[in-house]
Each structure stands twice: as C-alpha cells, then as structure tokens.
Amino acid sequence: MSSPLDRKECYIGIDIGGTYIKAGVVSTDGKIWAQRLQNVQHENLNVLMKQIVAIIHELRQAGASFQFKGVGIGVPGLVSKKKSRISISPNMPYLNGVEFKAQMEQLLELPVWLENDAKVNAYGEMLMGAAREVRDFIYITIGTRVGAAIVIDRKIFQGASGYAGELGHMGVDPEGKKCFCGGTGCLERYVSAPSIAQRVEERISLNPTSALQIITDRPITAQDVSAAAMVGDKMASVIIGEVGRYLGMAISNLINLLNVEKVVLGGGVIEAGDVLLRPTVEEVKRRALSPPYDDCKIVSGSLGPSAGIIGASLLARDVLTV
Numbered sequence: 468m469s470s471p472l473d474r475k476e477c478y479i480g481i482d483i484g485g486t487y488i489k490a491g492v493v494s495t496d497g498k499i500w501a502q503r504l505q506n507v508q509h510e511n512l513n514v515l516m517k518q519i520v521a522i523i524h525e526l527r528q529a530g531a532s533f534q535f536k537g538v539g540i541g542v543p544g545l546v547s548k549k550k551s552r553i554s555i556s557p558n559m560p561y562l563n564g565v566e567f568k569a570q571m572e573q574l575l576e577l578p579v580w581l582e583n584d585a586k587v588n589a590y591g592e593m594l595m596g597a598a599r600e601v602r603d604f605i606y607i608t609i610g611t612r613v614g615a616a617i618v619i620d621r622k623i624f625q626g627a628s629g630y631a632g633e634l635g636h637m638g639v640d641p642e643g644k645k646c647f648c649g650g651t652g653c654l655e656r657y658v659s660a661p662s663i664a665q666r667v668e669e670r671i672s673l674n675p676t677s678a679l680q681i682i683t684d685r686p687i688t689a690q691d692v693s694a695a696a697m698v699g700d701k702m703a704s705v706i707i708g709e710v711g712r713y714l715g716m717a718i719s720n721l722i723n724l725l726n727v728e729k730v731v732l733g734g735g736v737i738e739a740g741d742v743l744l745r746p747t748v749e750e751v752k753r754r755a756l757s758p759p760y761d762d763c764k765i766v767s768g769s770l771g772p773s774a775g776i777i778g779a780s781l782l783a784r785d786v787l788t789v
C-alpha cells in the first residue's frame with residue numbers, strides 16, 4: 468500500500484477576477500488535473516470566503532490521489548509587499564484592508580500565498596506560456612478591470628510597497644471620464660469590458676442597422692461587441708477600434724519607458740483577437756519610438772483563462788517551498 472508521501476505533490480491555484488473565480492489542481496510541473504469556474508459571489512467577505520473554501524474542498528476531493536502542498540490565490544486588488552493583506556480592491560471593496568492570507572490559512576489548514584491577479588497570470592505565461600523564453604516583458608490583462616505586471620529579468624517587479632503594475636489607472640485623457648479611483652481619464656475607463664458595454668449603450672439608438680440591436684432581452688456585453696466586430700458590424704468595429712487606440716497609446720508609453728521584449732495580453736476582452744489586436748498594434752507603431760518598437764512583440768497570451776490558475780499554483784510552489 469502506498470503511503471501519503473508517495474502521492475504526487477500539487478498546489479491549488481485560484482484566480483479571482485471581477486466576474487469569475489477560476490480554480491484548479493496543478494501538479495508541480497504545471498499541469499492542470501482538475502478545474503472549476505464559477506461566478507464570483509459578490510455579497511460580502513464571508514460569502515466569498517465560503518465560496519472559495521467550497522471550491523477548494525471540491526478540488527481536494529477531485530484530486531484525492533494528490534498530496535496538497537499549498538494554495539496560491541490571485542486577487543483583483545493591490546496586495547501588500549508581505550503578500551498578506553489586500554490593501555485596496557476597487558471591485559470588491561469588502562476586501563479592503565483584509566488580512567486575507569491569514570484568514571484563508573486558518574480556514575483551509577494549508578499554506579497560502581497571496582498575489583495580485585495580473586501578477587499571477589504573468590507568472591503563468593512566464594513559466595508555461597507566451598513569455599517562456601523572455602527576460603523582460605509586460606503582461607496586461609483586460610477584463611472587468613485592467614491590470615498589469617512588469618517582469619524584469621524574469622522577476623515580477625513589485626515596487627516600493629508591492630503595488631507596481633496598476634496600469635488601469637494610467638491617465639490617457641486629462642479631460643476624460645471620471646474613474647472610481649478619484650482620477651480622470653484612466654485607461655480602465657476606456658478599454659475594460661464594462662466601459663465597452665457602456666460605449667454601446669451610449670450609441671446604440673443612433674445606429675439602427677447595428678447587429679447589436681437584436682439583443683434586447685439582456686444587457687449587451689463586451690463579448691457581444693467583439694463578436695459583432697468580427698463579422699464586420701460597423702458600430703462594433705468602430706468601438707473596438709477606439710479601444711485598440713487607447714490600449715495602443717498606453718502600450719507605446721510602456722515600450723518607450725521599459726524597452727521590453729514582449730507585451731503579452733490576456734483577459735476576456737483580448738479574446739476578441741485580431742479585430743482588437745490590429746488597431747492596438749497600429750497605434751503602438753504610430754506612437755512608440757522605432758528602435759524599442761522594432762524590438763518588441765505584442766502578442767496574446769498562450770494559456771488563455773488557465774494562465775492565472777497555473778501562475779497562482781506555481782507561484783505558491785516556488786514561494787512556499789523556499
């Protein structure tokens with residue numbers, strides 16, 4: 468009979484986004500053995516923690532043949548340098564100031580590592596995805612919110628207090644839209660999924676021939692807009708083109724500033740593919756200085772929605788075993 472110590476070691480990776488919780492059992496070589504996708508239960512801290520505990524319980528049962536070594540959790544917010552506390556979570560204010568690591572460790576009876584969601588996705592792409600061979604890159608995720616991670620010499624740059632990478636609040640229009648952060652004209656207000664849906668709402672009545680007119684039984688989503696743009700709908704194409712221009716403006720600033728080898732894009736909005744990538748790259752080319760632009764590739768991530776699950780698990784593997 469095999470002892471528990473003979474069982475394959477694994478970690479659980481959880482990527483909490485603004486809309487979904489993605490979670491999986493990942494072996495130490497980065498392979499996902501079981502996974503779950505659920506809508507985030509947004510009511511309050513207790514409800515969210517109960518949801519996470521239930522998902523992990525399910526995954527531990529699904530992976531009963533594994534030896535569970537720890538849990539990595541990516542959260543949509545600013546995580547303190549010690550990776551114990553969520554300082555601010557704009558989309559889930561009930562997480563503000565919560566000592567999430569200690570609370571989850573108590574509930575799960577496993578070691579927990581906490582990190583910002585963009586950073587865990589970047590870690591996944593770095594170890595197993597589009598940035599495997601790359602030393603310096605920027606990962607940008609665009610979904611409910613906009614996040615980023617700056618990776619220098621294959622290390623995630625943390626900044627003075629752990630908060631580096633909040634690209635969503637880079638100003639792109641001094642007279643622009645108000646942002647919940649208190650600022651004006653933040654990138655997130657122009658390229659996030661909710662901002663795309665809002666653009667459609669503002670214009671749909673003026674565009675009676677748009678294919679999006681047929682969606683009347685529910686709110687139009689960013690995904691609907693991308694799908695319509697892919698089949699050539701004029702209003703949707705204009706909106707996705709505008710998103711690409713704002714995104715391109717931000718990326719050109721980053722390329723000029725950091726001279727990275729790659730910009731890897733992820734998150735739900737990026738699933739639009741070429742219809743978004745094309746205007747984005749055109750704008751970067753127009754704005755960035757030629758030498759750093761010529762040496763930089765702008766690509767979609769290769770792990771898709773699994774990047775965060777793999778990244779969170781492997782980060783836990785690398786940090787919790789040291």
Ligand SMILES: [Zn+2]
Nearest residue numbers: 636646648653
């Ligand atoms: Zn902002």
